[in-house]
Amino acid sequence: MESALLIHRLHFAFAATFHYLFPQLTMGLALLIVVLKTIGLRRNDPVYHEAARFWGRIFGINFVLGVVTGIPLEFQFGTNWAVFSRFAGGVIGQTLAMEGMFAFFLESAFLGLFLYGEKRLSPKAHWLSAVAVFVGSWLSGYFIIATDAFMQHPIGYFTAADGSLQLASFWDFVLNPWAGWQYAHNMSGAAITGAFIMTAVGAFYLLSGKWTAHARIFVKTGVIAGCVFSVLQIFPTGDRQGKMVTDLQPATLAAMEGLFQSQPAAPLVIVGQPNEQQGKIDNPIQVPRMLSMLTYRRWSANVRGLDAFPKRDWPGNIPLLYYSYHIMVGLGTFFVAVMVVALLLLWRGRLFNAGWMLWILMLSAPFPYIANTAGWMTAELGRQPWLVYGLMRTEDGYSKVVSAGNGMFTLLGFMGIYTVLGILFLFLIKREIEHGPLAGHESASNLHPAT
């Protein structure tokens, strides 16, 4: 039984983590592509249109992988988490179905037009199709966040006679306050990924001395967006998200921060290893009183530690939760630092020649992926031991009819296929980057002489 639970959890965690590597970039790029298209349209500048087309191709490859790795998640609610679906489907089915009806149709219909219809559409209509893709992908994000928000902080439901949850108030459920801040925080995180990737590719081209006109647009757009969203990521979205965890999931907050004992004037641990056996942080570097200030806005406030909660309600894997959270926050701080310096250099007109900074911007490309993954791990590990907070425990929600062996078989199968997908993806992205922002023209004229 234990091993079946673990395998079903790993199954979903693996599929969701791998999947989210792609939408975080497509959601971020969708916004930046609209920006590029808008500037291109207003200034009638072909370089901006070429830039948008280049990022459209990168978007297209990512989108395919996002779609094919996303379908398994919808299925897994039923295949691997049948008991949970039976329990909560009457409520969360609303947002899952709405995602299909409102977001996927919009996104898929207009992505085809955006990628393949530029010649058939007027420039304005093509711009509109980019906007539609942006709206579709960001709507999709909201429906998923609203679903997750119900699992984090269930509201708007009632318990029916058969024990299942059913919808009581649509608006309470859809406008869950948890969803609002989590959405803002998550989408800003996606925009950071988009901005860092755009900047990194631009920096790579500048350092290689290729396509410098396009590269400058990439770096400029990426740095401005990166700076705005890195700041928004910490304040207000991250701050408010933390406040919500404090109020609604106090045990989670204690585990995230590594606070084992309740105390007034609690310090904020910056670095240190949680020691579960002795209930303390080893080798801590901490800021006195800071945690009290951040959570309750008072230097002397009492913060409840893990000892205030029964052990069976503690998140199951405290070290992993603690490290995920600290990696997320650490990287978030790093993003602000990098982007503020880059923006200053850009403002002074020195960025495009500052080789050291371009190197930093290029090598930073993987970090937003790590930060977004660590953020989601914080949210979902922090919810443990609950599947639906306070209502259903994770150990009660998986499909009892699917044995550990069958679960292991399909998990390994997915790992194999996703490894191949990952290699293919990197290979194709490498080619697109090598071919550069003008590749579309070359292939249209050189490769298909028959036309």
Add this chain to the structure above:
Amino acid sequence: MASLWFWIVAAMIATYVVLDGFDLGAGAIYLIAARTNDERRRVLRAIGPVWDGNEVWLLAAGGTLYFAFPRLYASSFSGFYLPLTIVLWLLILRGIGIEFRAHIENRVWQDFFDAIFSISSILLAVFFGAALGNVVRGVPLDATGYFFEPLWTNFKLGPQTGILDWYTVLTGVMALVTVTAHGSYYVALKTDEDLGRRARGFALLCWPVQFFLTFSTLVATYFIRPEIMANYGKHKVGILVPIVVVASLGVMLWANPKGKEKLAFIASSLYIASMLVGAAFALYPVVLPARDHQYDLTIYNTASGIHGLSVGLVWWTFGAVLAVAYFVFVYRMFRGKVQVGEGHY
């Protein structure tokens, strides 16, 4: 209210099969009907801008099923764990087969992705048909409301059935032939010259097989589940289903050789829709029959709460109108025979 949602979900599934059916079918004939690189690119261009949108109907139908009948979703998806996982793998392979082929102008690379696309299309059609066969035949549900089916047992219809037995293999083959014909009509409609002619030839070859399988599947279904006819006896409107099925088969036979590709394609769409609606009509109000009928899952014991279903009707109607509008718009944008040398693929 639950009945209304039963028909909404049935209609969405039928829409999915009609739409994704033609790109699955295009995949099934792809390796043989489209021989040169140029022809293959034309097939891909014919389905390229729409296949992803078509597949969204599967996701949207799945999401709506989850929303309206969560207990059905829970029982069937966990019970069909193994075949659904294989379906997922095939969907992944097929998606990258279509999309990644064009990225590299290398013959080996393209042949490889061509094969992936075609084989996964064929297997998906068989699996979807077998899935429908399982639903009609019934599964070993017990008092807990759950079941688990192995991929196959002894290919007989005993109490412990497998996903594949002689009946579901028959429905799987039937589905493959149906979408092959459907895809052939679509390719014939969207392309010309040799490719269009070969697609028409394929459709012509499929027709007698499809005709024969339609009737043998009906006989087999009556043989394994005689109660399937009960609704047809009770509600006279059911007579429309066999009329539309026979009429659309007739139109396909007549229109295809005359070069009326659009009419043949519409008839094939009607055929698929009426076969599926006919199956839904026969099952209603059961949504997943058990081998032991006291454990049948019906719309009554699987539906969501009434408030949720009522609220859903508001946004669903709104969403469906939008979705249909997008589809009409996109299909109009890409209407007509595909041109070479435009866009990706």
